[in-house]
Amino acid sequence: MRLRKQRLRIFLAALAISGVVSLLNVCQLPGLRASSAEAATLTTDDLKNVSGPKTTDIAVKGDPGAELTGTVNDVTVADSKQGLTLADLANQAGQNKIAINFVWTLVTGFLVMFMQAGFALVETGLIRAKNANHTMMMNFMVYGLGLFAYWVCGFAIQMGGCAPIANLGGVYPLNGEFALTLFGKPWALFGTKGFFLSGATYDVGIMVLFLFQMVFMDTTTTIVTGSCAERWKYSAFCVSTIGLGALIYPLFGNWAWGGGWLSQLGANFGLGHGYCDFAGSGVVHAVGGITALAVAMQLGPRIGKYNRDGSPNAIPGHDLVFVLTGCFILAFGWFGFNPGSTLGASGNGCLRIGSIATNTMLAGCTGSFAALLYMWIRYGKPDASMAGNGLLAGLVAITAPSGFVATLGAAIIGFVAGILVCLGVEFFDRVARIDDPVGAMSVHGINGLWGVLSVGLFADGRSNYGGSWNGVSGAVTGLFYGDAGQLVAQLIGIATLLGAIFTLSYVWNWLVDVFVGQRVSAKVELAGLDIPEMGALCYPDFQLKTSDYSASSSATLQAVVK
């Protein structure tokens, strides 16, 4: 019996060795031959002998087997008299790389644009039917208002000094960054090229970058509309959104992505690779969540949300189908958000898009699962809206680390996010008493910050995007993999979001309150914002409830109306 086993082992070992040897014969030896001097002496003269299929043949037979399309015939020749040269081939290869990256970045940008529909559905589903037109119209118009503000000056402030970006052909005209030198160090503050996308910035690579960055900015502006729903004056919303798209978002975007001072914390102060935010947990989501906090605080809670003793009342939304459909659309769009942030699918480690997409999917799932579990254990039922918010929380949290972490890290980050969103909603509802009808401050604010922090913890040092990140060579590595400096860079990013960005948002919206007025009157709020603010009901054929506040808060209500 023992002898038989030994024979079997010897046989298997021999089989394995012969397999490896034959594999080497097939793969490695031709490779070795190719790397010999013979291949290195390829000249333009050799290309003279290369011929493609005859076009007359294709004209007669077509190409059903896809063997005659995409050949040497399709390589662009600079000089037809000279024929195909090595320079033509090299140029074609370069253009193919940039073309792949352009198409990748544009298509993922289109996916992110479609997330606006997801946000609109989630937010509208979570508010009362009497305000549906108003909420839908806020989500609709952030697209236009934000785009206008970003085109005028937002993009220039954010990306005006970001060049070069190799994946998009360099975007070299974006080479102006205003920086102060303080305490012997440069502090880059904002870009100066690209206002109205005019002059030298009328460039194909810059247009691709603009489109991609614009839809990110629009995501930020749409976060605020959820927290301020059911009581925000539409005119105030318009002015507030323009300020966010023109100045507040671009400023932090520059500091993190446009070559600004946060991104240079590694190069200038030796803190890891500087502030790292792969796809925008901080830049997009935390900026949106923190601005939502600043505005919601000033607006105050909806009438009927709190009783005289400060205890909260639940104000349920009107359509859970909207909410969960919106969550699915957002999860779909997130595959543009995170993998698209490589700004390419070819070159500089861009093939990591596979890992980024998987991380995104995993974190969303664990976030949803964690929130479901939390609500089921704590309240006895698997809450649908919180399961949806858990999915979004996981996606928000993985946005910054998606390019730097392994799948286990992604799963943990998502799971923690799912718990955090539930705790956040309870905190804002019961402790801080800041009314947030859709939970955006918890989903995007708290989990945006958690995502930023998690880069400093879970980045595994295995990613390689062209050999460096933020001008520091090597891969981004978090505390758990040996670099405490990266964690500190992330903490300074969080302090900047909570300190500088919150203050900017607060002051800007305080000015809006002074000059425009942020909140609708109590009478309008009770009637529903659709008719007084928008002039039309969202559901004209339905019987709407317009005084759905609890009996315990009726005294408060009467006092407010008076």
Next chain:
Amino acid sequence: MRLLGVACTVGGWLLAVAGLLISSSVLVRGLFAVIGIAVCLYGSLGALNGYYLERAIWKK
């Protein structure tokens, strides 16, 4: 109260950034950043939100 809140929020951020200039030790810089974050949170969620809670419509 409102001014105190805004001052604390900005002050917390400046504290975190000041840590970069005060020391080259990662630990000290980290400590400054954490204290800065705490001060920011006090400013926004403590002082500033306290101002608005004092005037909340449900207290009238």
